[in-house]
Amino acid sequence: MKAFCFDVFGTVVDWRSGIAREAAGFFSRYGLAGIDPYEFAAAWRTLYQPAMEACRSGKRPFTRLDILHRENLVVALGNYGVDVAQLDTNALDQLNTAWHRLDPWPDVVSGLTRLKQHYIIAPASNGNIALMVNMAKRAHVPWDAILGAEVTQAYKPSPPAYTRMVEILGLPSKDVCMVAAHNSDLHAARECGLSTAFVARPKEHGPQQASDLEPTEDWDIVARDFDHLADLVLPKN
Incomplete structure (x- = not known):
């Protein structure tokens, strides 16, 4: 494999806590306790897939x-x-950009920094370029490139979201590994010929999460977190 491309919302960043943090401040300001x-x-997030569909x-x-x-x-x-x-309106716009200010999971920056030494690393996100850049700058996420929907003009799990990404990287499909905490994302990537890596994020949806707690298919790589992923794929000294 030559490149690792990552789902972002849920896999790289904890969207639930970040949105709740900023929503709490907004609600306090407007007396919406x-x-x-x-x-x-969670309610805002449930509108995500229908809008992209x-x-x-x-x-x-x-x-x-x-x-x-x-x-x-x-x-x-x-x-x-x-x-x-x-x-x-300005306050609504500010709350909307809370998606630009999400925190990465604790293992993300260290794991990606290690992977970057030997592989291309990039987001394969439905987020737009400004969102991804602002998020990365704030959180010190060391991407080599910003890929995803605005670049491919396709939202996952539509096949062009994966195939156009591979074309942009100029690599064979199997040399690009899709990394995600969502089995459905990996299934769509595998259907397009990409390699796959599952990293569980059991707290993405809070303490009652019941989905994506474990791999549902025989993915190429299964890792505990991004540091473990780096341990598995980096050359041994």
Whole structure:
């Protein structure tokens, strides 16, 4: 393998805690103390796939994730009975960019820094370029390149999201390893000829998480975390 490409939301960063943290501040500012920030983070996230499916299905042109997130934010707040028209637009925009300020899991920076010594490392995310760059700058994530939906003009798990990424890297499909905490993402990548690596993130959805706790297929690599992934694939001295 020559390159490792990573799912980001859930695999690289803890989106649930980061969104809940910023939502809590927003709710406090506007006197919305009755909304649980973790519940809200999950509710906002549930609108993610349907919004992308509209682009995947051709019902709307490809639209970058920042815009989809902003539309979904209005819907999510409305579902909690919040009159968005009464809120400051700049504050809503700031909350929307909470996705740019998510924290990586503790093993991410050290593991990626080690992998970078021998392999190309890049996000294979549905996030847009500005989101990925801002996140990486803040969290010191050492990507070699920013890949993903805005580059490929396709949202995972649509096949072009993987095949165009491979074409951009100029590598054979099997030389590119998709790394994800989501079995469905790896299944789609394998169908496109990529190698696969599963890294479980049992806290992604909180203490009641019931999915993706273990690999559901015989992936090429199964690792505990990114440091373990580096241990498995880096040359031994």
